[in-house]
Amino acid sequence: MRIGVLGAGNMADALAAQWARKGHDIRIGARTPAKAAALAERIGEGATGGTLREAAEFGDVVLLAVWYEGVQDVLRQAGPLDGRVLIDCTNPMEPPFETLKTADGPSAARRAADASGARVVKAFNMCHESVWRMTPPAFGGRPLGVPLCGDDAEALAAVRELVADLGCVPMDGGGLERAGLLEAATAFMVGLWVAGEDPSAMLPPPEYAGGDPRRTSG
Ligand SMILES: NC(=O)c1ccc[n+]([C@@H]2O[C@H](COP(=O)([O-])OP(=O)(O)OC[C@H]3O[C@@H](n4cnc5c(N)ncnc54)[C@H](OP(=O)(O)O)[C@@H]3O)[C@@H](O)[C@H]2O)c1
Numbered sequence: 516m517r518i519g520v521l522g523a524g525n526m527a528d529a530l531a532a533q534w535a536r537k538g539h540d541i542r543i544g545a546r547t548p549a550k551a552a553a554l555a556e557r558i559g560e561g562a563t564g565g566t567l568r569e570a571a572e573f574g575d576v577v578l579l580a581v582w583y584e585g586v587q588d589v590l591r592q593a594g595p596l597d598g599r600v601l602i603d604c605t606n607p608m609e610p611p612f613e614t615l616k617t618a619d620g621p622s623a624a625r626r627a628a629d630a631s632g633a634r635v636v637k638a639f640n641m642c643h644e645s646v647w648r649m650t651p652p653a654f655g656g657r658p659l660g661v662p663l664c665g666d667d668a669e670a671l672a673a674v675r676e677l678v679a680d681l682g683c684v685p686m687d688g689g690g691l692e693r694a695g696l697l698e699a700a701t702a703f704m705v706g707l708w709v710a711g712e713d714p715s716a717m718l719p720p721p722e723y724a725g726g727d728p729r730r731t732s733g
Pocket residue numbers: 521522523524525526527545546547550580581582583584585586588589604605606607639640641642643644645
């Protein structure tokens with residue numbers, strides 16, 4: 516796949532490096548193109564770096580990996596993304612994790628979709644960048660599940676493939692309308708971590724949760 520990356524920070528680094536190793540073509544874009552070029556050089560594997568617009572034009576799939584405050588500006592600089600697959604990993608949260616920066620309005624993912632015209636899939640926002648650097652992210656022998664929220668079947672299929680490339684298991688998180696729940700759940704979970712709690716301890720094994728747990732493991 517040709518993957519454009521908007522942003523040259525930790526998430527861009529973690530995910531792009533994994534996908535480059537899997538043979539995908541990567542072009543990083545940043546508001547400071549020199550930072551994008553430096554990241555591309557560090558990643559190697561033929562990755563290149565430049566402007567936000569170059570990365571956006573390059574990608575069949577585009578990863579949005581900048582701070583929430585910068586999203587609208589970055590999407591403006593990236594130019595039209597109509598119909599393109601846009602992965603939104605942004606988290607509109609900040610300490611003390613009591614409210615979201617989106618307040619009572621649309622989710623960050625919905626705002627990115629409205630601003631770009633892209634087929635947005637919310638993904639990869641739940642875990643710390645260090646987890647996305649693991650090869651593979653697996654704990655206790657169990658691969659990490661990655662919930663995806665999106666409305667477009669083709670876009671979801673592409674992102675599922677990229678999740679599998681990391682050695683993770685894609686989880687059906689429903690339509691883009693549910694992305695706000697995923698953003699809120701992440702903020703709540705990070706708030707627990709910061710308070711010194713272990714959020715994974717609050718989830719009972721699947722057999723106690725009702726429903727059919729076989730889908731994720733399968
Ligand atoms: N770090 C994590 O563990 C993690 C996990 C899941 C999701 N996320 C989300 O992923 C996104 C990226 O996080 P990160 O950890 O990669 O951050 P980061 O390492 O701080 O990098 C942030 C990137 O966003 C750009 N940026 C920041 N403010 C901007 C603005 N106002 N306008 C344009 N560009 C701006 C930065 O550009 P410059 O370099 O030019 O400043 C940089 O390329 C965030 O939304 C974050 O919530 C992070």
